[in-house]
Amino acid sequence: xxxxxxxxxxxxxxxxxxxxxxxxxxxxxxxxxxxxxxxxxxxxxxxxxxxxxxxxxxxxxxxxxxxxxxxxxxxxxxxxxxxxxxxxxxxxxxxxxxxxxxxxxxxxxxxxxxxxxxxxxxxxxxxxxxxxxxxxxxxxxxxxxxxxxxxxxxxxxxxxxxxxxxxxxxxxxxxxxxxxxxxxxxxxxxxxxxxxxxxxxxxxxxxxxxxxxxxxxxxxxxxxxxxxxxxxxxxxxxxxxxxxxxxxxxxxxxxxxxxxxxxxxxxxxxx
Numbered sequence: 001x002x003x004x005x006x007x008x009x010x011x012x013x014x015x016x017x018x019x020x021x022x023x024x025x026x027x028x029x030x031x032x033x034x035x036x037x038x039x040x041x042x043x044x045x046x047x048x049x050x051x052x053x054x055x056x057x058x059x060x061x062x063x064x065x066x067x068x069x070x071x072x073x074x075x076x077x078x079x080x081x082x083x084x085x086x087x088x089x090x091x092x093x094x095x096x097x098x099x100x101x102x103x104x105x106x107x108x109x110x111x112x113x114x115x116x117x118x119x120x121x122x123x124x125x126x127x128x129x130x131x132x133x134x135x136x137x138x139x140x141x142x143x144x145x146x147x148x149x150x151x152x153x154x155x156x157x158x159x160x161x162x163x164x165x166x167x168x169x170x171x172x173x174x175x176x177x178x179x180x181x182x183x184x185x186x187x188x189x190x191x192x193x194x195x196x197x198x199x200x201x202x203x204x205x206x207x208x209x210x211x212x213x214x215x216x217x218x219x220x221x222x223x224x225x226x227x228x229x230x231x232x233x234x235x236x237x238x239x240x241x242x243x244x245x246x247x248x249x250x251x252x253x254x255x256x257x258x259x260x261x262x263x264x265x266x267x268x269x270x271x
Contacts, residue, residue, distance in 0.1 A: 003046035003072070004259035005097060007031070007053040009122040016046060026212050026253065041071075050075045051248065051253060051262045052098035052255055067180055072182045074079050077102065077262060084109070084261050086129065086140045087254050097125070100145065102258030104129050104183055107218045108140035109261055110251065114213040115140075119254065122150045122195055122219035126204045130213055143211070146200055152225050154193035158224035178230045202226070216247045 001024070005014045012034050015026035025044055029037040040046065049072045053060050060076070077095035081088055084105045090096045097240075099119065104127055107117045108247055114131045117178040118124065127145030127241060131138065149157060180195055208215045219227055251257070 001046045002260055004256045005051040007055040007059055015253055017260045026029045031059055036059050039066055046070055046072050048073045048263055050116055050259045052077050052102050052259055054099050059180050073269045075268040088142050100125050101125055102255045104142050105261050106254045106258035111216050111231045114215045116215045116217050118219040120223035120227055122153055124148050126200055128204055128208050148200055151193045157190050178233055198230055218249045218251055220251045224250050
């Protein structure tokens with residue numbers, strides 16, 4: 001069985017996949033809690049561990065201590081020029097965040113189609129993968145993306161940098177209506193964070209449309225639900241936004257799914 005680990009900016013998430021590619025165990029913890037986290041119940045074990053770590057070298061050392069309990073082949077993922085039917089067009093392929101790389105691979109294998117991939121956590125990443133064909137071979141081409149502060153981080157950074165704005169954060173699951181015409185300061189800050197995120201997604205959808213492609217929209221991460229809700233509420237004459245409301249897919253643990261795919265020898269992988 002394959003244990004996949006996604007060490008993000010705030011949390012570390014993991015999932016154990018069985019031989020059929022189904023998740024048989026999953027959990028998460030704050031990064032600060034990794035030293036006491038139990039990755040697997042005593043009844044389960046793994047033969048392979050594959051890790052995406054964007055939390056830094058110190059967290060990698062702590063993770064190494066936890067996984068040393070298992071007799072397994074260990075792979076620390078780095079982004080490559082090509083892997084699992086996806087071509088990476090980053091100027092320096094290895095500098096692409098491993099979480100973004102794994103998410104792109106999972107997105108491609110979910111639809112085998114042009115996608116805009118949104119990972120909405122502490123940071124929000126918005127990436128484009130285009131469907132290509134060459135000599136009858138179908139593959140995905142990552143053409144670029146954006147990184148912006150996540151919805152909570154936008155609010156906290158604004159509060160930290162200003163004297164009179166509130167320091168509190170409105171969490172996504174505490175709001176049901178998102179309007180640009182907020183009538184109090186707290187809602188105005190939250191609305192600004194939401195609509196800044198929607199604007200970035202809209203810009204990416206437009207950029208992909210200019211490639212003569214109509215993308216599917218895949219959203220993952222802790223704020224996926226509120227972004228989907230906000231897209232549904234958005235009143236727009238832009239046809240692609242209307243299209244995306246109907247084709248949006250929410251995927252839990254997109255990075256972990258991509259890591260599992262990267263661990264499969266049957267999927268051709270090239271550095």
